[in-house]
Amino acid sequence: MQKDRFKFRCVYCANCCSDKKTIVNVTYLDILRITKGLNLSFNEILEILGFYIYEKNISNDFFKKMVIPSIITEKGNAFVGLLKKSTGECIFLDEKKCKIYNLRPMFCRTFPFTFKVLNIKSSSSKINIQMFYTTKAKEYCKGISANAPYISNKKWVKIGKRVVEELKENSKFIEIWNNNVEKGRIKPTARNFIKTILKYDNKMKRLIIEN
Numbered sequence: 001m002q003k004d005r006f007k008f009r010c011v012y013c014a015n016c017c018s019d020k021k022t023i024v025n026v027t028y029l030d031i032l033r034i035t036k037g038l039n040l041s042f043n044e045i046l047e048i049l050g051f052y053i054y055e056k057n058i059s060n061d062f063f064k065k066m067v068i069p070s071i072i073t074e075k076g077n078a079f080v081g082l083l084k085k086s087t088g089e090c091i092f093l094d095e096k097k098c099k100i101y102n103l104r105p106m107f108c109r110t111f112p113f114t115f116k117v118l119n120i121k122s123s124s125s126k127i128n129i130q131m132f133y134t135t136k137a138k139e140y141c142k143g144i145s146a147n148a149p150y151i152s153n154k155k156w157v158k159i160g161k162r163v164v165e166e167l168k169e170n171s172k173f174i175e176i177w178n179n180n181v182e183k184g185r186i187k188p189t190a191r192n193f194i195k196t197i198l199k200y201d202n203k204m205k206r207l208i209i210e211n
């Protein structure tokens with residue numbers, strides 16, 4: 001059990017939702033949750049997602065280190081995230097409030113923390129993880145301050161374990177997508193990516209999370 005203590009209380013400054021340089025990465029499970037929760041049509045799903053293409057000269061090692069692997073698209077390797085407005089704000093931010101708070105992606109739920117897996121056993125309760133403030137959070141999160149209360153490590157570690165599980169599932173999904181693209185079985189368009197997600201796994205039970 002981690003002994004470090006962390007101070008944090010969200011003050012709803014929305015800095016994390018409006019940083020121009022931050023991509024709000026989404027897993028396929030995040031996409032399914034938002035799609036179902038908002039009852040989005042196929043075209044509406046495409047309207048909320050950004051396919052952020054990475055430069056061609058980035059090494060394979062760099063991609064391997066990413067928590068959410070990139071997907072192969074017809075325009076190059078890309079990370080999938082929520083679309084941003086020209087101001088840098090997330091498409092779901094409205095007057096400093098999140099319009100999809102109950103459906104927000106896992107990365108929004110865990111901010112300002114990040115988790116390092118120390119060991120993975122067969123089930124999520126056996127995962128041992130360590131928590132840290134993210135680098136970005138230390139830069140601009142107003143909720144981290146000397147006046148903020150100490151958080152409950154137990155509560156956040158529980159969220160962290162759930163995220164680790166979902167990231168593992170997401171990596172599996174992306175591996176399948178990338179393999180199929182490499183073998184020429186699927187044309188790597190954004191539309192096909194969404195179609196694949198909708199077919200892959202849509203059991204509501206696995207999508208429910210406590211808010």
Ligand code: SF4
Pocket residue numbers: 016017024082090091092093094097098099100101104105108
């Ligand atoms: S989904 Fe909500 S919490 Fe996440 S970045 Fe967008 S506005 Fe912020």
Ligand code: SF4
Pocket residue numbers: 009010011012013014015016017111112140141142143144
């Ligand atoms: S930057 Fe920190 S305090 Fe501001 S909205 Fe995000 S989590 Fe809350």
